Amino acid sequence: MADAIRIEDLRKRFRIGFIPKTRxxxxxxxxxxxxxxxxxxxxPNGAGxxxxxxxxxxxxxxxxxxxxxxxxxxxQPRSRETLGFLPENPYFYDYLTAREFLAFTAGLFGLGRAxxxxxxxxxxxxxxxxxxxxxxxxKYSRGMxxxxxxxxxxxxxxxxVVLDEPLGGMDPLGRKEIRDIIIRFKDEGKTVFFTxxxxxxxxxxxxxxAIIVGGRIVKEGGLxxxxxxKVLFTEVTVSGxxxxxxxxxxxxxxxxxxRVLLRIYDEACVDEVVGLVHDRKGRLISLxxxxxxxxxxxxxTVTRT
Amino acid sequence: MKIGAIAGITFKEAKRDRxxxxxxxxxxxxxxxxxxxxxxxxxxxxxxIKDVGLGSISIFGILMAILIGTGLVYKEIDKKTIFTLLAxxxxxxxxxxxxxxxxxxxxxxxxxxxxxxxxxxxxAHTLKIEGGLLVAVAYIFIELVLITAVAVLFxxxxxxxxxxxxxxxxxxxxxxxxxxxxxxxxxxxxTGKALVRVLFLILxxxxxxxxxxxxxxxxxxxxAIYLTSFLYGVCYTAFILGLAVLVFRRRDFx
Numbered sequence: 001m002a003d004a005i006r007i008e009d010l011r012k013r014f015r016i017g018f019i020p021k022t023r024x025x026x027x028x029x030x031x032x033x034x035x036x037x038x039x040x041x042x043x044p045n046g047a048g049x050x051x052x053x054x055x056x057x058x059x060x061x062x063x064x065x066x067x068x069x070x071x072x073x074x075x076q077p078r079s080r081e082t083l084g085f086l087p088e089n090p091y092f093y094d095y096l097t098a099r100e101f102l103a104f105t106a107g108l109f110g111l112g113r114a115x116x117x118x119x120x121x122x123x124x125x126x127x128x129x130x131x132x133x134x135x136x137x138x139k140y141s142r143g144m145x146x147x148x149x150x151x152x153x154x155x156x157x158x159x160x161v162v163l164d165e166p167l168g169g170m171d172p173l174g175r176k177e178i179r180d181i182i183i184r185f186k187d188e189g190k191t192v193f194f195t196x197x198x199x200x201x202x203x204x205x206x207x208x209x210a211i212i213v214g215g216r217i218v219k220e221g222g223l224x225x226x227x228x229x230k231v232l233f234t235e236v237t238v239s240g241x242x243x244x245x246x247x248x249x250x251x252x253x254x255x256x257x258x259r260v261l262l263r264i265y266d267e268a269c270v271d272e273v274v275g276l277v278h279d280r281k282g283r284l285i286s287l288x289x290x291x292x293x294x295x296x297x298x299x300x301t302v303t304r305t
Numbered sequence: 306m307k308i309g310a311i312a313g314i315t316f317k318e319a320k321r322d323r324x325x326x327x328x329x330x331x332x333x334x335x336x337x338x339x340x341x342x343x344x345x346x347x348x349x350x351x352x353x354i355k356d357v358g359l360g361s362i363s364i365f366g367i368l369m370a371i372l373i374g375t376g377l378v379y380k381e382i383d384k385k386t387i388f389t390l391l392a393x394x395x396x397x398x399x400x401x402x403x404x405x406x407x408x409x410x411x412x413x414x415x416x417x418x419x420x421x422x423x424x425x426x427x428x429a430h431t432l433k434i435e436g437g438l439l440v441a442v443a444y445i446f447i448e449l450v451l452i453t454a455v456a457v458l459f460x461x462x463x464x465x466x467x468x469x470x471x472x473x474x475x476x477x478x479x480x481x482x483x484x485x486x487x488x489x490x491x492x493x494x495x496t497g498k499a500l501v502r503v504l505f506l507i508l509x510x511x512x513x514x515x516x517x518x519x520x521x522x523x524x525x526x527x528x529a530i531y532l533t534s535f536l537y538g539v540c541y542t543a544f545i546l547g548l549a550v551l552v553f554r555r556r557d558f559x
Contacts, residue, residue, distance in 0.1 A: 059558040090389065092386060095321060
């Protein structure tokens with residue numbers, strides 16, 4: 001499969017302050033995003049995620065390294081013909097309506113009138129803004145602006161969609177809708193490159209991820225390769241028995257009213273606890289094995305770096 | 306097409322600016338008051354109306370170009386709307402040219418409106434439509450186009466307040482630089498004279514676009530002067546826009 005994005009040894013420094021001090025934000029980043037995959041780009045605040053995206057979009061000139069979008073250097077505006085971008089906290093001309101704004105962005109791609117009207121109608125429907133299409137954007141909530149932003153990012157029917165924190169500021173329902181749209185991109189064969197702080201969403205949507213810390217990629221790979229399915233521990237909630245009954249079998253996390261929450265690291269002890277509850281006429285409320293999550297990998301990677 | 310889209314949105318944005326209408330109001334007031342001044346003055350009343358009218362169009366046009374032009378590019382950067390625009394297949398030069406043309410279109414509409422009021426006031430006094438006045442207005446407009454380019458240049462790397470000061474300084478220097486020509490004529494040959502001559506060549510000479518006196522007093526203007534002034538305006542504007550594109554292309558949008 002060809003690379004939709006190929007970044008090699010990307011470096012960027014900024015001079016900050018009245019007496020300029022040089023700060024290296026990107027310290028030689030290399031990774032690639034394959035065509036058709038959904039790629040999550042993670043990192044703590046200030047790690048260099050947005051700087052990478054701005055270099056990719058030609059908003060920032062890299063000091064060194066190369067970025068290619070479908071084989072074309074990102075410094076060429078033509079490389080963005082097949083790209084759609086949703087910025088973090090999208091800012092638009094707030095006096096325009098969503099329909100006018102989409103018509104303006106369609107103009108930047110030179111779309112004809114019929115194609116433009118058809119696409120705008122389709123996108124307004126896709127992002128659920130049909131009823132608010134003729135309201136000025138200043139009257140939109142943050143979630144609605146995010147939807148309008150997503151619509152403008154799709155106006156050229158891009159092969160590559162770059163989303164900077166697309167789920168930020170959305171209510172749970174809106175988040176689900178946007179997530180579903182991103183999943184639909186995958187079915188349509190679009191490549192998605194996105195950043196998010198909501199790791200559950202990344203885990204749900206992405207094929208591969210890269211973790212950037214302090215301007216360096218510290219982990220990159222397929223989600224299934226990074227996150228093992230091994231059970232880390234099992235959480236068991238029981239009632240009708242005192243916590244002392246489980247001594248030596250697991251860690252007592254909390255005791256409230258009649259309920260005891262245990263964390264059991266040894267799988268053999270889980271059967272023993274279940275048997276004990278049965279024998280002593282207690283009640284098993286819940287039993288949930290906890291496998292490794294992306295969040296565990298992320299926290300572990302960031303704290304170790 | 307892309308430049309047209311940027312110019313269109315710039316025009317839409319500029320026409321929402323209240324400063325534009327405030328300046329237009331004062332320009333219209335100046336033109337109308339010229340009729341009252343003419344009544345109160347001894348001498349050729351028509352000339353006073355024409356003088357004050359053309360002066361109002363020029364001064365308020367310059368203020369419109371500076372006050373609106375210096376905020377245009379800065380606002381896009383400050384409000385971060387530029388992120389969405391430059392992420393499209395848009396050359397930075399197209400962005401600058403679109404911004405410039407949008408403001409030129411705004412100034413064209415404003416100048417046309419001021420000129421209509423001016424011609425109506427002159428007509429009310431002379432009962433004649435004086436097409437000759439349009440020559441002076443056309444060259445005022447060429448000057449406004451150049452000042453717009455300067456405003457866009459400063460706006461591409463500086464704040465609106467500083468840009469306004471720089472653009473105003475450019476305009477003042479441009480209207481006073483003809484004095485250097487007089488100094489050159491009076492200087493002894495040597496390094497000093499050569500330096501002043503270089504300075505005279507570099508600094509703008511906006512008096513090239515001032516045909517008010519000739520038009521008001523009905524003095525003849527050789528066609529070559531029209532042509533050289535027009536070419537001077539076109540070349541200087543192209544040079545300033547080229548500089549703006551160079552500066553803007555090098556910028557990082559953090």
